[in-house]
Amino acid sequence: MSFDDFKTIIAKVPPGGGDISFCGMSEPLHNPECMDMMRYAYEKGYNVCLLTTLTGVTAAEMDRIKDIPFAQFVVHIPDAEGNSHFVVDEEYLGVLRYSIDNLQITRFSCHGAPHHAVKGLIASSGIQTSSAEALHNRAGNIADSLLTPIRWKGRITCLIGAGCIEKMSHQHPVVMPDGSVVLCCMDFGLKHVLGNLLTQEWREILHGSEYQRVLKGQIDEAEDILCRTCSLAVSTASLPAMRLKKALSEARSVPPVHRRGSLVELLRGYPRPPELVIVGLGGLFRDQYFPFLWNEVFGAELFVDSNPSLWGRNIPALPPGVVVSPPQELKRLQGIVAVTFMRNHSEISRQLDEWNIPHVNIVDIFNFINIQSASQGCVYE
Ligand code: SF4
Numbered sequence: 001m002s003f004d005d006f007k008t009i010i011a012k013v014p015p016g017g018g019d020i021s022f023c024g025m026s027e028p029l030h031n032p033e034c035m036d037m038m039r040y041a042y043e044k045g046y047n048v049c050l051l052t053t054l055t056g057v058t059a060a061e062m063d064r065i066k067d068i069p070f071a072q073f074v075v076h077i078p079d080a081e082g083n084s085h086f087v088v089d090e091e092y093l094g095v096l097r098y099s100i101d102n103l104q105i106t107r108f109s110c111h112g113a114p115h116h117a118v119k120g121l122i123a124s125s126g127i128q129t130s131s132a133e134a135l136h137n138r139a140g141n142i143a144d145s146l147l148t149p150i151r152w153k154g155r156i157t158c159l160i161g162a163g164c165i166e167k168m169s170h171q172h173p174v175v176m177p178d179g180s181v182v183l184c185c186m187d188f189g190l191k192h193v194l195g196n197l198l199t200q201e202w203r204e205i206l207h208g209s210e211y212q213r214v215l216k217g218q219i220d221e222a223e224d225i226l227c228r229t230c231s232l233a234v235s236t237a238s239l240p241a242m243r244l245k246k247a248l249s250e251a252r253s254v255p256p257v258h259r260r261g262s263l264v265e266l267l268r269g270y271p272r273p274p275e276l277v278i279v280g281l282g283g284l285f286r287d288q289y290f291p292f293l294w295n296e297v298f299g300a301e302l303f304v305d306s307n308p309s310l311w312g313r314n315i316p317a318l319p320p321g322v323v324v325s326p327p328q329e330l331k332r333l334q335g336i337v338a339v340t341f342m343r344n345h346s347e348i349s350r351q352l353d354e355w356n357i358p359h360v361n362i363v364d365i366f367n368f369i370n371i372q373s374a375s376q377g378c379v380y381e
Pocket residue numbers: 139157158159160171172183184185186187226227228230231232233
């Protein structure tokens with residue numbers, strides 16, 4: 001892909017809708033203009049991720065991106081078993097050493113134990129290394145006797161992805177060098193070509209027949225889609241949001257004998273829409289709320305964030321026509337419960353306490369659901 005084509009494509013993706021990841025199906029740094037593209041995306045305000053082998057690149061080239069605070073920077077390293085094929089020479093080791101010392105690597109990824117030539121470097125870096133523990137079926141694209149064929153039944157969703165762009169589910173579409181957009185990095189067979197970002201607008205692709213067919217296929221088993229054979233799909237019934245929905249409907253019919261604090265109290269009697277509001281529309285909201293169906297439990301109609309630059313705007317993580325409201329809006333409402341959709345909620349929780357607005361944090365809900373599932377209903381004994 002040329003840098004000019006990249007600029008044309010990126011202009012069609014609104015910042016804030018998801019991360020721009022340089023990865024998938026090939027080594028991104030083998031494109032001589034990749035550094036320019038990463039700098040351009042970063043300077044345009046996108047979160048940038050890089051997944052690379054660090055092969056075919058020099059330390060001087062890596063130096064050009066050392067100031068980019070990557071949302072994710074994963075370095076694939078050679079393994080002792082020879083599952084991956086690297087030329088481990090002085091040039092490669094020099095680039096690896098330079099990148100460890102000068103860039104912010106998030107983690108190493110290895111298809112086995114680290115190769116003896118890099119083992120010491122990796123260990124002394126203190127950076128986490130993840131090792132592939134099992135073969136991946138790449139959504140059925142790899143036929144191997146060691147892999148059990150997968151065939152999902154019922155309603156499913158995808159567990160990976162950088163988040164949603166205008167409510168595109170949780171897939172992580174890949175743009176190929178000619179601008180065509182495929183469903184995800186599992187789609188080696190190009191089964192789902194959704195459109196082309198050089199010739200089409202993003203919205204056109206989103207509403208196009210192939211993407212709509214994939215969405216339909218996640219509900220309707222009769223539709224032949226890749227996700228049905230993918231180990232990264234999951235039954236929606238097992239999502240925390242759906243387990244919460246089930247727990248709540250069961251809890252409402254059981255009289256409480258023991259009450260375990262305000263969280264249970266709020267969840268048991270939680271208001272119906274529009275009395276429930278969502279506070280905090282950052283990355284956690286973008287990646288979780290619609291993609292993982294929390295909307296089907298909460299059904300909120302009011303979405304609040306403390307960032308003034310978002311007030312009154314429709315952001316990519318929200319459905320069309322819905323705008324962000326300021327926190328002050330909550331003060332004039334009666335009988336609401338706020339769900340704080342963020343990890344660090346101490347400041348907003350203090351504010352909500354001051355305004356006497358009951359609130360509950362999504363991480364506590366998540367933990368509550370997991371404990372409740374694990375303890376087989378002891379919360380409502
Ligand atoms: S579940 Fe579907 S969209 Fe997600 S990784 Fe698998 S094939 Fe791709």
